[in-house]
Amino acid sequence: MFESLQERLGSILNGLTGRGALSEADVSAALREVRRALLEADVALEVVRSFTDKVREKAVGAAVVKSIKPGQMVVKIVHDELVEMLGAEGVAIDLNAPAPVVIMMVGLQGSGKTTTSAKIAKRLSERQSKKILMASLDTRRPAAQEQLRQLGEQVKVATLPIVAGQGPVDIARRAVQAAKLGGHDVVILDTAGRTHIDEPLMVEMADIKKVSSPHEILLVADSLTGQDAVNLAKSFDERVGITGLVLTRMDGDGRGGAALSMRAVTGKPIKLIGTGEKMDGLEEFHPKRIADRILGMGDIVSLVERAAENIDAEQAAAMARKMQSGKFDLNDLAGQLQQMSKMGGMGGIMGMMPGMGKMKDQMAAAGLDDRMFGRQLAIISSMTKAERANPDILKHSRKKRIAAGSGTDAAEINKLLKMHRGMADMMKAMGGKGKGGLMRGMMG
């Protein structure tokens, strides 16, 4: 799976990661290569274009983290964008509906519908202890119903008894009825395919949908057909409405274009992938794991993730130094408030700090709680630069202006100022403890 892309992206990005400095031209050159690699992997042009645009945008605006080389940052951005393109989160088959939950399998002939129906039945019965009934609605291909019956036997899942001469819509109705009577949790309807999409097929699918009210309509598509699979998904979705996709023959697909474009083009999740002819050749589709597999640079990605967490710690340490020097103005307080709400609110951050109970009480006494962060920040942002740096100049008329600007009142402004003074004094006092001081221990 994805072997060719893996190789190409690997060598492009490897060329970047070791570099200390990276110019915009370097990034552009690498992105041109990435673009070519994706196109060669048969990823849809529109998807490639939006992918490289987003990576470029993020690479230009990326925060510089001291411990990370620019090339490593680019790898992380490519990785994240890849995950995004694949659909961010894995989406499982949804059985959250009154029993029997109907799963309708649709797709072209030979795409792997019957095989996949049995694989899904096996998985749901073994892993989720579901009682399953499968029914083949393929009355066109003489052996189709018998094929499903045999697979059912193999995976120990019941199949609807075959009644000769019955049409697909009647079989669907009978399957749902039988599942109700038999206490089955799930009914899997394996519909008939054609070699290509035609009108009678779409009409038949719509009729089956009408009588069986499926909760999931899964399109089974052959990943080896690349962009044809993507176009097929689009057409099926427009005509019948699908809830997700199963891409089969991923075991033989070295390029992966269909898998990579599918989500972005159709907006529908790939729920499962077929990875072999055997009954356990079925895997859940996890965008992050797939992206890891394609890039094969998991260590760099986690390195950058850890470093990004450290940015917050670096900012906190800078703040601590400022506090210790006794210079804690309203700009710093605003930064502190923002940081706190980011770190789970006051309760969260104070709870992590030993010896902070007193300050927490003081802030609470001043009427500051998580809900007030926003208003406190509004007050501070309504002040001029000079006022923030030197709150002592805040007299009545200035307060009136700030109250109007922030939608608060003078009493609230006074509360904020009182709290700030209290905090500044306390920090100065703690800063005096020097090297072993409390702030150092907390923020370091």
Ligand code: GDP
């Ligand atoms: P249907 O006409 O859509 O019902 O297709 P079938 O289920 O009969 O599958 C057609 C062929 O594809 C069979 O030989 C299957 O064993 C094979 N097949 C289905 N899924 C996969 C897969 O994920 N990987 C591989 N290698 N073969 C598969």
